[in-house]
Amino acid sequence: MEARCANSSPRTIAIAGAIAALVWITLAASQIERSVSGAELGPWRDVRLAIIRPLANAHGEIAATPAPTASAPPTVARPMVVAGVQAAPKPAATPAARVPTPSDPLRVLVIGDSLAGDLGRSLGRISAAAALVSVELDYMPASGLSRPDYFDWDAALASDIARLHPEVVVVMLGGNDAQSFEANGHVVQQATAEWSAIYAKRVADLMMIGAANDRRVIWIGLPVMADPSFGELMRRQNDLYRGASNGNPRVTYLDTWALFAGPDGRYAPYLPDASGRPAPMRQADGIHLSIAGADRLAGAVKTELERAVPLLSGP
Amino acid sequence: MLFPTIEFWLFFAIVFVGFWALAHRPTAWKALLLVASYVFYAWWDVRFVLLLAAATIINFAGSRAIVRSRARAAALALGATVAADLALLGWFKYYGFVSINANGAFASLGLASPLPLVQVTLPVGISFFTFMGISYVVDVYRRVITPARALDFAVYLSFFPHLVAGPIVRGAELLPQLARRLRDREVDFPRAATLIVGGLFKKVVLSTFLATSIVDPVFALPGAHSGADTLLGVYAYAVQIWADFSGYTDIAIGIALLLGFRFPDNFDAPYAATSLRDFWRRWHMTLSRWLRDYLYIPLGGSRSGELLTARNLLITMVLGGLWHGAAWTFIAWGAVHGIGQVVERAVRARATVPSSLLTRGAGRLVTFHVVCLGWILFRSDSLASAGELVVGLARWNTPANLVTPTVVAAVALALLYQLAPRSISGSVTTLFARLGPVPQGALIGAGLAGITYLGPSGVPPFIYYRF
Numbered sequence: 001m002e003a004r005c006a007n008s009s010p011r012t013i014a015i016a017g018a019i020a021a022l023v024w025i026t027l028a029a030s031q032i033e034r035s036v037s038g039a040e041l042g043p044w045r046d047v048r049l050a051i052i053r054p055l056a057n058a059h060g061e062i063a064a065t066p067a068p069t070a071s072a073p074p075t076v077a078r079p080m081v082v083a084g085v086q087a088a089p090k091p092a093a094t095p096a097a098r099v100p101t102p103s104d105p106l107r108v109l110v111i112g113d114s115l116a117g118d119l120g121r122s123l124g125r126i127s128a129a130a131a132l133v134s135v136e137l138d139y140m141p142a143s144g145l146s147r148p149d150y151f152d153w154d155a156a157l158a159s160d161i162a163r164l165h166p167e168v169v170v171v172m173l174g175g176n177d178a179q180s181f182e183a184n185g186h187v188v189q190q191a192t193a194e195w196s197a198i199y200a201k202r203v204a205d206l207m208m209i210g211a212a213n214d215r216r217v218i219w220i221g222l223p224v225m226a227d228p229s230f231g232e233l234m235r236r237q238n239d240l241y242r243g244a245s246n247g248n249p250r251v252t253y254l255d256t257w258a259l260f261a262g263p264d265g266r267y268a269p270y271l272p273d274a275s276g277r278p279a280p281m282r283q284a285d286g287i288h289l290s291i292a293g294a295d296r297l298a299g300a301v302k303t304e305l306e307r308a309v310p311l312l313s314g315p
Numbered sequence: 316m317l318f319p320t321i322e323f324w325l326f327f328a329i330v331f332v333g334f335w336a337l338a339h340r341p342t343a344w345k346a347l348l349l350v351a352s353y354v355f356y357a358w359w360d361v362r363f364v365l366l367l368a369a370a371t372i373i374n375f376a377g378s379r380a381i382v383r384s385r386a387r388a389a390a391l392a393l394g395a396t397v398a399a400d401l402a403l404l405g406w407f408k409y410y411g412f413v414s415i416n417a418n419g420a421f422a423s424l425g426l427a428s429p430l431p432l433v434q435v436t437l438p439v440g441i442s443f444f445t446f447m448g449i450s451y452v453v454d455v456y457r458r459v460i461t462p463a464r465a466l467d468f469a470v471y472l473s474f475f476p477h478l479v480a481g482p483i484v485r486g487a488e489l490l491p492q493l494a495r496r497l498r499d500r501e502v503d504f505p506r507a508a509t510l511i512v513g514g515l516f517k518k519v520v521l522s523t524f525l526a527t528s529i530v531d532p533v534f535a536l537p538g539a540h541s542g543a544d545t546l547l548g549v550y551a552y553a554v555q556i557w558a559d560f561s562g563y564t565d566i567a568i569g570i571a572l573l574l575g576f577r578f579p580d581n582f583d584a585p586y587a588a589t590s591l592r593d594f595w596r597r598w599h600m601t602l603s604r605w606l607r608d609y610l611y612i613p614l615g616g617s618r619s620g621e622l623l624t625a626r627n628l629l630i631t632m633v634l635g636g637l638w639h640g641a642a643w644t645f646i647a648w649g650a651v652h653g654i655g656q657v658v659e660r661a662v663r664a665r666a667t668v669p670s671s672l673l674t675r676g677a678g679r680l681v682t683f684h685v686v687c688l689g690w691i692l693f694r695s696d697s698l699a700s701a702g703e704l705v706v707g708l709a710r711w712n713t714p715a716n717l718v719t720p721t722v723v724a725a726v727a728l729a730l731l732y733q734l735a736p737r738s739i740s741g742s743v744t745t746l747f748a749r750l751g752p753v754p755q756g757a758l759i760g761a762g763l764a765g766i767t768y769l770g771p772s773g774v775p776p777f778i779y780y781r782f
Contacts, residue, residue, distance in 0.1 A: 008502040010335035013573060016756035023760025028767040048321065124536040269434035277422055280415060284436045291696050
């Protein structure tokens, strides 16, 4: 049954549309404000915030501009993957101090952005066979450390640790971090000394949370990227991760740049897989990992885990 | 530019005002639609615009060559145009898949592959506009339609509501609407509004909720969940992909309606289907029609006996699967539907039980589960993962962590909705139509606010964008 509209002139539709927009903005101002504030910095974000903030503030739900490091509750779609069927969580123990068994496997938490999602899925798959490692994955696409107002990894990791009691935390993020952010009351431009200093501090803080209580942290460096200019930004971030890891003995930095580079040191879309045949390593965007690429990275992480916990590799 | 974003609706508001302001100047409003559509497409990647323009030129030139040629030359022109369309699609969508598999096959014979390994970026929407281009030139060749003017054809192929994920609109459906006077057109605002708000709810709230609550976790690590989690995860994916894709289609149809254009329906309660054949009359209907008219029937359809019909069904469904993506999982998905329909035809031909409430109920149950089996292949990142997930369905000795009352209720309600009489949604539209523009606008705004509160602030792209 199709209804016929008596008021179907474009003018009438425009009126209804304008009223709809007004009602929507009025009723959902605080939610819209939260969404807009997580957008990339720039004039377009400023315009939208200038319109929506007074309404949001009128709601009384958001009192003031959130501080750059404030932990706004994550409202974005957040895939949370929990693998490994565990009984009640056990208290944390130093990984090397105990022997993981199939009934009490090493508890590994993988966190980060969509690249961590690629890695965590593969690590879960390859670890399932050995049954000595239980992988838990918490990844949030488009997240990172540049925009804690969009997603606060410090808070998320603390919450994950309290809930899941991991013994090793594997972190992979940064692919979304090459952007300016607000800090100290002003916009800090990307690729400046100030940006690097603040970003490095955030990296060190997250490492500290991960490595507290004798946990181990494996920080995964970003792989070479298809776009050389984007890759250069990622390489600079890798320097910051490596530098921060040097300051924390319980943190290991895993360099993946060369792992995904060809013999010439450049981005390689295809590399030999476990069988020695060429396999696609990356998705078509030249950033994300294919299944074979994620398996390659997961293999490197597994080797690192075995180094940290020697008994994982078997007697 | 995704439909559920402020950017898109600002873009649309500008297009809407400009379009109706130019209603008395056909060339101007068509030019506006063309520019708007190219801007919309360039939003993803400005380089893709060249591809869209190339597809437009190839098919327009092809159609002109067809009408200017005699029988044999026209057939050659058609063949060349379709080959050019398929070459573009083949390069961008299938080259990587073909080259890596060829490489493996040659290597196993100890030979070097003649195909170099090159990573090709898949332009959004290419599968959709390629199929529209092919249907257009074939219809011109078959004299179903007369060739359109260049501007009309360019708008037909690139019109932004259908550009990136359909529906796959035929020339006979859209071109006459482009030729009609705009001022004579009736705009069905109540239907457009209910489609758009309902579509946004399906995508932003239902699809995203199910994806994050259960589908993504279950499919990410298929060997790690209990049987209950896995089973509900599969059912939830069936609902998610329906909500996602039909939600997109609803919004696309609604947007086109606001500009006075009618698109064909693309979904009709697919999980109420009593057979796989019935399912394909209800799921992605414009693709099913396309495959039927431009592949299955030209192959011989069901005219040449049981064996050839089975072959034609298998070819059609496997290629239909491959259309969705260059991966063995999609080929296997198509094969499940092809084999299922072959079996179904054989059973139907020999069945002696008359249709009843019981047989229809059983048909729905079996069909839904075969479709779900297909969705496992469709959603899994490899055949091995799909196998792991199927094994996981039997793991009932571990506790379920992801089965929650909200997820169960969302899945159950969405499935029950498919069995509800269509008059319910029609009644909502009728009631809405009785209101004036002010209460209509207020209701839409309230609905959007509800969606905004219930949904996340970051909405993932539509599933079908990557096809």
